[in-house]
Amino acid sequence: MTLHPRKLLVLDIDGTLVFAEDKSQVTHMEIEQNHHFELEEGSILVWKRPDIDEFLEWCLEQYDVGVWSASGSEYVHAVVDHIFPEHLRSKLKFIWTSSRCTRRYHQRSLDVYGVPFTIKKLRKLWRRKTNSYNRRNTLILDDSPSTYRENYGNAIPIASYAASSKDRELQRIKSLLETLILSNDVRTIHKLPE
Numbered sequence: 040m041t042l043h044p045r046k047l048l049v050l051d052i053d054g055t056l057v058f059a060e061d062k063s064q065v066t067h068m069e070i071e072q073n074h075h076f077e078l079e080e081g082s083i084l085v086w087k088r089p090d091i092d093e094f095l096e097w098c099l100e101q102y103d104v105g106v107w108s109a110s111g112s113e114y115v116h117a118v119v120d121h122i123f124p125e126h127l128r129s130k131l132k133f134i135w136t137s138s139r140c141t142r143r144y145h146q147r148s149l150d151v152y153g154v155p156f157t158i159k160k161l162r163k164l165w166r167r168k169t170n171s172y173n174r175r176n177t178l179i180l181d182d183s184p185s186t187y188r189e190n191y192g193n194a195i196p197i198a199s200y201a202a203s204s205k206d207r208e209l210q211r212i213k214s215l216l217e218t219l220i221l222s223n224d225v226r227t228i229h230k231l232p233e
Contacts, residue, residue, distance in 0.1 A: 046176040046225065047132070047164070048102040048216070052118050053110060054182035054199040056095075059085045059118075076121045078114065086202040087122055094209040095123060099130045101220060103172075105164075107135040107179070109157045109186065132170075139163060140186075156185040161193055175224040180212060192226030 053059060062077075062084050075087045098104050108115045115136045119128060141158045159181070165173050179187050180195045187194040195215060197208050211232065219225050 044171065044176065045101075045103045046178060046219065046222075047170075047172045048098055048104050049107050049159070049161070049164070049177065049179040049181075050098075050104060051179070051181040051183070051186070052106065052108040052115060055180055055197055056088055056091055056122060056200075057085050057118060058088070058200045058202045059083050060202075078117050085118065085121070086200075088200045088209055089204060089206050090209040091122060094213055095127055097213060098216070099127050101216070102178075103132050105131060105133040105135065107133075107139065107159050109137050109140050109159070109183075112136040112138065156188065157183075158189060159186045161187075161190045174226065178216075178219065178225050195230045196232070198232075 050056060057075075059078070060083070062082050065084055076085050077083065078085060095104075106115070106119055108118075110118075115134060119131075119134055123131065137157070139159075141160050143156045143158060159179065161174070161177055161179060164170070164177065174190070174193060177190075177193050178195055179190060179193055180197055181187055182197050182199040184194075184196065195212060197212060198206075200206055200208070215230060219228055222228055
């Protein structure tokens with residue numbers, strides 16, 4: 040069996056790994072009580088997606104993993120501190136925030152509300168001379184198609200998480216990631232849910 044070099048898995052946070060909501064917007068008492076942690080002195084409630092702990096542990100055993108969120112640095116680092124135990128956090132290849140995203144402001148790049156798209160250009164990773172990542176060995180897991188619009192072949196779409204205990208998306212994604220480990224080119228494998 041040929042030893043395949045480790046592939047890079049880029050993880051989004053909001054809607055992908057967690058659901059966060061301003062406490063003032065949460066009305067259902069049961070949901071409010073079942074959140075996993077709070078940020079910004081309790082004003083933001085955060086729920087971890089079901090199966091996240093096992094999923095992250097497995098991903099870091101099988102892949103090089105980085106985090107790239109369109110949110111601000113302080114928020115991203117606070118969430119990472121809560122969802123990645125120290126022994127896993129130290130294995131992350133990078134934590135990138137909104138400052139590394141590209142915003143598209145011209146007319147064709149506005150969403151239906153007139154808001155500019157935020158794009159995570161994977162070539163920013165591939166240009167770095169300190170790694171061997173490229174379009175054939177990089178995957179991005181994100182719930183927002185606009186963020187990976189320039190790298191569809193590398194994208195693993197995931198349904199947005201909204202604090203449902205019945206969600207099993209990470210189990211589905213893990214099965215897909217298992218098939219991608221040995222792929223010579225991740226872009227050639229079908230990644231949309233059946």
